[in-house]
Amino acid sequence: FRVCPGFDKGCYLRQVWIDYSMDTITSNVRPVLLILGYLFGAFWGSEAIDCFKCVSINGNNPSCEDPFHNNYTAHLLESPCMGGRKGRNGLFPATACIKLAGVFDDSGQTIVVRGCSLDSGTLTTDTEIIRMSHCGGLYLDDRYVNGCLQSCDDSDGCNHGPSLRSHVTAVSRNLLLALGMMLLK
Incomplete structure (x- = not known):
């Protein structure tokens, strides 16, 4: 929220519009990010070793x-x-x-x-x-x-290791969840 110097009615109205617009965008994006984060977690699970x-x-x-x-x-x-x-x-x-x-x-x-x-x-x-x-x-x-x-720690059961794709997926999932949490605040 930007503070308008003194009482400038035009500045105040512009700021209210900007705040309203950001709240609307945030409230529309938040559920999408949470759903994407859930889907990443559901399909790819945790990165635990076997x-x-x-x-x-x-x-x-x-x-x-x-x-x-x-x-x-x-x-x-x-x-x-x-x-x-x-x-x-x-x-x-x-x-x-x-x-x-x-x-x-x-x-x-x-x-x-x-x-x-x-x-x-x-x-x-x-x-x-x-x-x-x-x-x-x-x-x-x-x-x-x-x-x-x-x-x-190099592979599951010390027999097979996770692919690079699984690490990229984990990083992507974590970034989406972090972004979603920031928008929830």
């Missing part, structure tokens, strides 16, 4: 163990894979698949865990398990495990 999810302790789940054969493990593939995020409630689209293979220090039992995770946005690499694979010791449910934690 990951195998399973746990095997001392070989009790052979389909989860190494060597891993994905020919007979379709039931283990979670699509899309959702994971928790530090300091937030709920589940979010995962950005990486993870695998932990190790030995419990207290019992000597082996453990293999496959799952998914996402970056929580902290500033340091050492607090984000998906930013860097590493081997050594860690605590899992208050038990010390010697092993390796590996992550991959």
